[in-house]
Amino acid sequence: MTDRRLLRSAAALAVLALAATGCSIKADTSSDRVGNDGVRMGPGVTETTITLGALTDLSGVYASLGKSIVNAQQLWVEQTNKVGGICGRKVEIRVKDHGYDVQKGVAAFAEVEPGSAMLTQVIGSPVVAALKQEIDSKKILTLPLGWSSGLLGQNYIQVVGPTYDIDMINAVDFLTRKAGLAAGDRIGHVYFEGEYGENALAGAEYAAKQHGYTVVGQKIKATDTDLGAQVTALKQAGVKAILVSAGPKQSASLVGLAAAQGLTVPVVGSAPAFAPQLLDSAAAPALEKMFYLVSGYPAPSADTSRMRQLVQDYQAKYPGAPVDSGVVSGWVAAQVAAEALSNACTAKDLTREGIVAAHRSQKALNVLDVPLDFTDAAKPSAYGSFILKPAKSATGGLTVAEPAHEVEATRGYPLPRG
Amino acid sequence: MTRLAETLLDALALGSVYALVALGFTVVFKASGVMNFAHGSVLLLGGWVVAATHGAVGFPLAVLLGAAAAAAASGLLHLLTARGLRGAGAHAATILTIGADLALLTALGRAIGADYLATGDPWGSAVVRIGGVHVVEARLAGIAVSVALIGAVFAAFRWTRWGLAMRAASADEEAAALMGVRLGRMRLTAWCTAGALAAVAAVFLAAFPSPGLDRSTGQLALAAFPAAVLGGLDSAAGALVGSLAIGLAGALAAGYQDELGAFGEGLPGIAPYLVMVAVLLVRPSGLLGSKEAVRV
Numbered sequence: 233m234t235d236r237r238l239l240r241s242a243a244a245l246a247v248l249a250l251a252a253t254g255c256s257i258k259a260d261t262s263s264d265r266v267g268n269d270g271v272r273m274g275p276g277v278t279e280t281t282i283t284l285g286a287l288t289d290l291s292g293v294y295a296s297l298g299k300s301i302v303n304a305q306q307l308w309v310e311q312t313n314k315v316g317g318i319c320g321r322k323v324e325i326r327v328k329d330h331g332y333d334v335q336k337g338v339a340a341f342a343e344v345e346p347g348s349a350m351l352t353q354v355i356g357s358p359v360v361a362a363l364k365q366e367i368d369s370k371k372i373l374t375l376p377l378g379w380s381s382g383l384l385g386q387n388y389i390q391v392v393g394p395t396y397d398i399d400m401i402n403a404v405d406f407l408t409r410k411a412g413l414a415a416g417d418r419i420g421h422v423y424f425e426g427e428y429g430e431n432a433l434a435g436a437e438y439a440a441k442q443h444g445y446t447v448v449g450q451k452i453k454a455t456d457t458d459l460g461a462q463v464t465a466l467k468q469a470g471v472k473a474i475l476v477s478a479g480p481k482q483s484a485s486l487v488g489l490a491a492a493q494g495l496t497v498p499v500v501g502s503a504p505a506f507a508p509q510l511l512d513s514a515a516a517p518a519l520e521k522m523f524y525l526v527s528g529y530p531a532p533s534a535d536t537s538r539m540r541q542l543v544q545d546y547q548a549k550y551p552g553a554p555v556d557s558g559v560v561s562g563w564v565a566a567q568v569a570a571e572a573l574s575n576a577c578t579a580k581d582l583t584r585e586g587i588v589a590a591h592r593s594q595k596a597l598n599v600l601d602v603p604l605d606f607t608d609a610a611k612p613s614a615y616g617s618f619i620l621k622p623a624k625s626a627t628g629g630l631t632v633a634e635p636a637h638e639v640e641a642t643r644g645y646p647l648p649r650g
Numbered sequence: 651m652t653r654l655a656e657t658l659l660d661a662l663a664l665g666s667v668y669a670l671v672a673l674g675f676t677v678v679f680k681a682s683g684v685m686n687f688a689h690g691s692v693l694l695l696g697g698w699v700v701a702a703t704h705g706a707v708g709f710p711l712a713v714l715l716g717a718a719a720a721a722a723a724s725g726l727l728h729l730l731t732a733r734g735l736r737g738a739g740a741h742a743a744t745i746l747t748i749g750a751d752l753a754l755l756t757a758l759g760r761a762i763g764a765d766y767l768a769t770g771d772p773w774g775s776a777v778v779r780i781g782g783v784h785v786v787e788a789r790l791a792g793i794a795v796s797v798a799l800i801g802a803v804f805a806a807f808r809w810t811r812w813g814l815a816m817r818a819a820s821a822d823e824e825a826a827a828l829m830g831v832r833l834g835r836m837r838l839t840a841w842c843t844a845g846a847l848a849a850v851a852a853v854f855l856a857a858f859p860s861p862g863l864d865r866s867t868g869q870l871a872l873a874a875f876p877a878a879v880l881g882g883l884d885s886a887a888g889a890l891v892g893s894l895a896i897g898l899a900g901a902l903a904a905g906y907q908d909e910l911g912a913f914g915e916g917l918p919g920i921a922p923y924l925v926m927v928a929v930l931l932v933r934p935s936g937l938l939g940s941k942e943a944v945r946v
């Protein structure tokens with residue numbers, strides 16, 4: 233008797249479950265609708281609004297960077313809506329803080345993704361790596377704020393600008409001219425363990441091989457802040473130049489100690505290896521003298537009309553907020569999103585597939601003097617890097633020492649498969 | 651030769667600052683049997699007070715203020731763990747310190763943000779040249795101050811009533827209490843001393859070549875943890891020896907990792923723990939820790 237009742241309720245439950253899943257499948261397919269203007273609309277798009285998502289860090293290690301990126305993108309939203317939005321629709325960005333925590337990042341993605349047309353920023357390589365498959369299955373165009381070449385080759389993930397390894401090839405080219413390196417010379421490379429540092433090292437080793445240099449590697453951890461032993465070892469090895477792919481703290485320690493020990497060789501850091509706050513520390517004089525930064529984007533102090541306009545607008549909207557590299561990278565990502573969305577609108581297709589197709593058709597987009605080509609997902613979208621130099625008086629603590637130009641070696645570099 | 655001398659000096663400087671932190675772990679453990687996991691954030695608090703006040707009152711007074719604040723925080727933590735968890739034992743108190751660490755670290759993280767705070771120390775980026783060896787002045791100062799402070803703590807252990815009380819209590823708590831040792835006051839003093847030492851360590855951890863005090867400075871206290879364990883958690887001299895051993899292992903591994911081939915890569919990070927495990931395999935209670943009597 234009990235058995236039969238159990239069976240009956242189990243059957244009822246199964247039917248209910250089937251009905252529920254049936255409903256949700258129906259809801260999914262109906263999310264691609266056609267608006268009154270004849271534009272096909274995917275998730276996050278209505279007759280009046282285009283909603284975008286951003287997974288950022290406002291409370292963890294990259295909180296200051298995250299804040300600048302969010303600010304810059306909200307500035308873009310404000311300016312865009314002032315001139316009528318995109319495709320006759322208002323634009324808005326839903327920002328979720330994950331505090332640089334992978335689990336929180338995955339949860340935030342699940343919350344934001346269903347109502348977003350695309351993601352204008354995802355901070356943190358580990359977070360993007362954890363979301364790779366989800367992003368692919370949801371077909372949502374995502375702009376990560378991390379430049380590892382492990383993220384290439386994904387149709388829905390777009391690294392905007394050169395990757396860390398390409399930056400390092402350009403850095404070695406710069407050092408060859410700057411330090412007069414010759415075949416047989418040694419260059420040091422202090423790098424973080426993990427994707428960022430090791431990706432940069434791959435580029436440095438490739439470039440060194442091309443020129444006949446030897447790379448003296450020093451692997452460190454994010455918690456290593458005293459690089460005395462590394463400096464001693466590099467000095468002993470007789471390096472003529474040093475590359476650093478670590479955090480700002482490590483650069484300060486490295487450059488400060490190298491200067492103190494009389495190892496006055498040029499030091500070039502990857503983009504994340506500098507923060508303007510370093511110029512208030514005891515290592516500032518040495519940094520201004522010996523340090524360079526290789527970056528896919530120009531410095532906020534760059535003397536171009538568009539950059540001046542951005543800095544002016546930013547300072548007007550956020551008085552007192554520092555204008556750092558986050559402002560530039562956030563702005564560039566917003567422009568890339570704007571192009572993809574307005575091209576998708578022209579094609580009357582604001583579904584996710586439509587947005588990514590419009591994005592992939594961009595062959596020569598120029599944002600703040602960074603030429604970008606998105607047609608091949610397997611290749612970096614830019615190959616040139618700017619060489620920047622710390623300067624206390626400059627906006628954002630950096631000036632442009634050399635504009636971006638392409639180095640031939642970057643095209644022959646075998647990109648690692650992600 | 652220069653390389654070895656520079657590496658050894660680095661090791662000595664690093665080891666002596668670690669010793670200030672490790673001594674704090676040891677003093678607290680000896681007095682109350684608690685592993686204080688909040689020590690790192692107490693260190694950060696001390697450093698933050700120095701950074702916040704040095705502009706107004708000058709560096710020496712700021713250090714005193716920082717030490718006082720860290721001592722007060724550490725003492726307060728003791729009162730919280732001892733009073734709030736009366737009778738719950740040292741294990742519960744140890745767990746509580748983890749919670750306190752998180753709370754304090756979050757508050758300080760908000761206050762510090764992404765900045766590197768200067769502590770206004772008088773050494774700046776000055777460098778001394780001895781023979782062919784370059785030494786950062788702040789490091790020499792760090793060694794001198796650590797030696798002086800550790801000496802003072804050792805002297806206090808040996809010759810003051812507090813030191814005697816602590817040694818008595820650590821040997822046999824019940825007997826000490828019966829002999830009239832005021833355990834509560836002795837413990838409070840121990841926690842406060844640990845806090846003050848941590849604040850001084852923070853000043854040197856934030857000094858050149860570090861760009862200043864930032865929110866992760868407290869994490870460096872974790873490096874002193876294997877030092878305290880390897881020396882023997884209840885031995886102050888052990889903390890000193892352990893710190894020097896850890897400093898040496900880390901600096902030598904970093905200085906020569908390129909010559910160790912594939913084995914050397916990443917070795918500096920794990921060297922302290924390797925040394926700790928190796929020592930504990932041979933001497934389970936640490937280099938100078940007291941052996942526990944076990945009857946079967």
